[in-house]
Amino acid sequence: METLSKAALAFESPLTRRSIIASYFLVILLALPLWWNTTSIERQALPISRVSAQTGRELLFPVHVAVNTSASDINAGVLAQEVQRYVNRNEDFTRDGLELRVSSDAATAKDYQVNVRFGTHDPVVVGREVTVEVPPEHASVAAMRVADTLATLLAPYSSLKSLATASHAERVVSYSPRYRLAFTLLNEDAAAGNAALSWDVRGALSAQLSPFLERLSVLHNFTIESQVQYHGPLAFEPRGLQVAEKTQYGLTPEDLTVFVNSAEWMLSSSVSNDPVLHFIAFIPSSKHTPLRILDNNGIPTASSAFMLPQWGGIVIYNAETIGVARTLATRPLDNIFATFRQQLSALLGVPELPAHVQARSPGVSDWQLDALIRRRAAENTAGAQETLQSILRLVAQIGDMPVGEDVRGDVEDALAALDKTYSSAPSSAVEALTFASKAQVVASRAFFNPGMLALLYFPAEHKWAVYAPLFASVSAPLLASVIREFLAWKKERAAKKARSEQRQKVD
Amino acid sequence: MAVNIVKILPLLLTVFAYISTAASHADQGAPVQSFFERHRGSGSAHTNNWAVLVCSSRYWFNYRHMANALGMYRTVKRLGIPDSNIILMLADDAACNPRNKFPGCVYANSGRHLDLYGDNIEVDYRGYEVTVENFLRVLTGRMDESVPRSKRLLTDDRSNIFVYMTGHGGNEFLKFQDNEEISAFDIADAFEQMWQKKRYNEIFFMIDTCQANTMFSKFYSPNILATGSSEMSENSYSHENDFDIGVAVIDKFTHYVLQFMEGINKTSQASMQDLFDTFDPKKLDSHPGVRSDLFRRPLDKTLVTDFFGGVAQVEIIPPVLDEPVTLAGEQALRTDASSATGDQDVFIDPTTLAVTCDAPNASTTTASGLRQHVGPGIDFTILIAAAAQSEVSPQTSLTSTLRAWTSSVLILALVSWTAVTRNRHPSGQ
Numbered sequence: 001m002e003t004l005s006k007a008a009l010a011f012e013s014p015l016t017r018r019s020i021i022a023s024y025f026l027v028i029l030l031a032l033p034l035w036w037n038t039t040s041i042e043r044q045a046l047p048i049s050r051v052s053a054q055t056g057r058e059l060l061f062p063v064h065v066a067v068n069t070s071a072s073d074i075n076a077g078v079l080a081q082e083v084q085r086y087v088n089r090n091e092d093f094t095r096d097g098l099e100l101r102v103s104s105d106a107a108t109a110k111d112y113q114v115n116v117r118f119g120t121h122d123p124v125v126v127g128r129e130v131t132v133e134v135p136p137e138h139a140s141v142a143a144m145r146v147a148d149t150l151a152t153l154l155a156p157y158s159s160l161k162s163l164a165t166a167s168h169a170e171r172v173v174s175y176s177p178r179y180r181l182a183f184t185l186l187n188e189d190a191a192a193g194n195a196a197l198s199w200d201v202r203g204a205l206s207a208q209l210s211p212f213l214e215r216l217s218v219l220h221n222f223t224i225e226s227q228v229q230y231h232g233p234l235a236f237e238p239r240g241l242q243v244a245e246k247t248q249y250g251l252t253p254e255d256l257t258v259f260v261n262s263a264e265w266m267l268s269s270s271v272s273n274d275p276v277l278h279f280i281a282f283i284p285s286s287k288h289t290p291l292r293i294l295d296n297n298g299i300p301t302a303s304s305a306f307m308l309p310q311w312g313g314i315v316i317y318n319a320e321t322i323g324v325a326r327t328l329a330t331r332p333l334d335n336i337f338a339t340f341r342q343q344l345s346a347l348l349g350v351p352e353l354p355a356h357v358q359a360r361s362p363g364v365s366d367w368q369l370d371a372l373i374r375r376r377a378a379e380n381t382a383g384a385q386e387t388l389q390s391i392l393r394l395v396a397q398i399g400d401m402p403v404g405e406d407v408r409g410d411v412e413d414a415l416a417a418l419d420k421t422y423s424s425a426p427s428s429a430v431e432a433l434t435f436a437s438k439a440q441v442v443a444s445r446a447f448f449n450p451g452m453l454a455l456l457y458f459p460a461e462h463k464w465a466v467y468a469p470l471f472a473s474v475s476a477p478l479l480a481s482v483i484r485e486f487l488a489w490k491k492e493r494a495a496k497k498a499r500s501e502q503r504q505k506v507d
Numbered sequence: 508m509a510v511n512i513v514k515i516l517p518l519l520l521t522v523f524a525y526i527s528t529a530a531s532h533a534d535q536g537a538p539v540q541s542f543f544e545r546h547r548g549s550g551s552a553h554t555n556n557w558a559v560l561v562c563s564s565r566y567w568f569n570y571r572h573m574a575n576a577l578g579m580y581r582t583v584k585r586l587g588i589p590d591s592n593i594i595l596m597l598a599d600d601a602a603c604n605p606r607n608k609f610p611g612c613v614y615a616n617s618g619r620h621l622d623l624y625g626d627n628i629e630v631d632y633r634g635y636e637v638t639v640e641n642f643l644r645v646l647t648g649r650m651d652e653s654v655p656r657s658k659r660l661l662t663d664d665r666s667n668i669f670v671y672m673t674g675h676g677g678n679e680f681l682k683f684q685d686n687e688e689i690s691a692f693d694i695a696d697a698f699e700q701m702w703q704k705k706r707y708n709e710i711f712f713m714i715d716t717c718q719a720n721t722m723f724s725k726f727y728s729p730n731i732l733a734t735g736s737s738e739m740s741e742n743s744y745s746h747e748n749d750f751d752i753g754v755a756v757i758d759k760f761t762h763y764v765l766q767f768m769e770g771i772n773k774t775s776q777a778s779m780q781d782l783f784d785t786f787d788p789k790k791l792d793s794h795p796g797v798r799s800d801l802f803r804r805p806l807d808k809t810l811v812t813d814f815f816g817g818v819a820q821v822e823i824i825p826p827v828l829d830e831p832v833t834l835a836g837e838q839a840l841r842t843d844a845s846s847a848t849g850d851q852d853v854f855i856d857p858t859t860l861a862v863t864c865d866a867p868n869a870s871t872t873t874a875s876g877l878r879q880h881v882g883p884g885i886d887f888t889i890l891i892a893a894a895a896q897s898e899v900s901p902q903t904s905l906t907s908t909l910r911a912w913t914s915s916v917l918i919l920a921l922v923s924w925t926a927v928t929r930n931r932h933p934s935g936q
Contacts, residue, residue: 174663256821258773262589273656305824310554390703398696450649457692472918480925
């Protein structure tokens, strides 16, 4: 019987059998790297040391101020030294990232110049120059006056913080290289008799806003859209008032917070992902005209405009005569757009000139623009740094978060842009802003990379439940065959040994 | 001393100059004063509100979950959050279901008084778009470039976000579409990522599902206030049936929250504490939880409208003066501090909070991992879900190790059994 089965399975030698079994294990062994490669999460190494080296690095803008006293008999060199002393003592400058050097050297194009002369007028700003007048009998306080004026002009965000700009941080929109400005002419109810059917928006924009936008074009790129709506009801009933035997309608401060009826006014523009700033010219219907803004005591104020922080501005337009105007243009519209400009300027964080400083020409002065550029550059730098650090923190904290090649590339690009920001800050604030905003954009892109979505959390029980039915059943026959082979091999060896012993005995 | 005075003098001069201009317009000066007073010490003022409303379950018999989410949608919209700031995720379209006897309508009460679907509704994610991945992408902002604005949560560090979730859930998970689950860890991690990228000022998280309170037990990021409908191993129940619609129309917890919200208007001063005080375990048949240990403001100073409302503050702008063309009738005013306000911020006091967290301890075991909403009517979801979820019942670390060892031993036993029995044959021959 034994010889027969052996003959039938002649090909079955222990060697063949063992190599077949071994081939299974070989496949498993070869597949292991593939399995490892496909199931492990790609986590590129991020430049941790370079990012952590960024902490505490602050953007510094060296600024040169030239003091010119040719119009008075004050010694320029001595005055410059005195001003420098006051400046060094004032922390507002360092808080705004300024390294001020005051001297009596001649000013170049990008330097600031202070002209000191005798007189009693308020300081006047022209370009990068400011003219400070000192009464001749108070020539000794000239340095103090100059230092004070410089503080309010060069570091407006720090020095005016306690006063007008307390709400600055809440009001100003966060920086974006692009904004959409959405202008809406909103009639409360055009059918009720008081309305403007169209407006000369192009004319008003070019007259009132274009110079301003042009001035800010180094900071932002603006896209403008406009619309006219004929039915935009309020969500509440304005309060009726009797003023000088005429009925007026009032908006209490509480009403103002809910003035925008977002459910019924179609304001949203979803064409792009750029932040939108809304500007609304609201024409009350004939049954709510004139509509006034009330103060906390319920008394009408002279103001007819208000602003929602980070959102936009609203102007309520009460026409002198009730009726339907075909086109809203010229003076009333110019006034509305002048207010829009003021609101936009506040929303974008343009610092106001201090109360006592006069500007020779209208519009944003160089001092204001430079301060804003420095401010935005510093903000973007800090933002980029923070974003990079939070990427590192999250990657360390959440083990299942993939980090792809593009994320690492973006992080490195952001670091490079940050380095360029620091190196270009001394020569040009505008260039520093360009690099800082690039760093911020790229760092955010790294953070928001769609591939960075962490795998879902699964408890260990889940993994067992998924893998056990497959691998347990596969591993059982494989392991069993190994054990069987091992036992067979042992038996064979024992038999061989027994045979050779027998042979020895026979011998 | 003299040096000090000299140093302060320019500042005093500035202040005086400012006051003299401001004082000439007394009606402007007073609001400015009050504006600054109100804002002193308040570090967490928000300027915009967002809402993420998720109904994660499909199928007609889950009508009530759609109604839950739509009820919240209606409320936040009524209280002033614009559609552009609401992300509404509905896993199914109950309004257009062929079984809906009232096509195009979703009702949340048995009398069918109020159609929640209405004529002005914007569903941002619907049907099979409602997935765990999409939800996490919405929160973290990790989206493809091509995703439109309406599907994005474009928040910043001044945003208050209301996150509402409803569906079928269990201990530390919520089912999406009957084929995947989001765990409490995933949401906690997503919130942490939002915090790191400054994507919120404060979050109010509300969840109506079974064992809802377990869902917020894993949060660890600051400024999150959370509430849920039921404790661990407790069901959340539906509120009522409508016999014409044929299914339960709303869940109890959401029903009573919405009932409270009906009494709130845009300028209401009701606080979060008032809302939580209305939770009544007797009416709900479950124990709702509040977690406020991560939240910095006292709950009785936190307005409901801080999360459900629109904007909270305005600044009045004086008319423009420096214009060459000014209307004769308009009185020109110019002050430098141009701020009066109808601000509703509450004073924020960073003290500890009165309400303690009743989030359940994760290490206690539950007898059964499956807890489902049980409507008064027949609910087949129990059977379906029981089969789907039996493998994810919670385990303590001890039992799970025990089980792992037992299964390893079993496998080994199996292996040796195969080896030994097959081995016996040749020896028997």
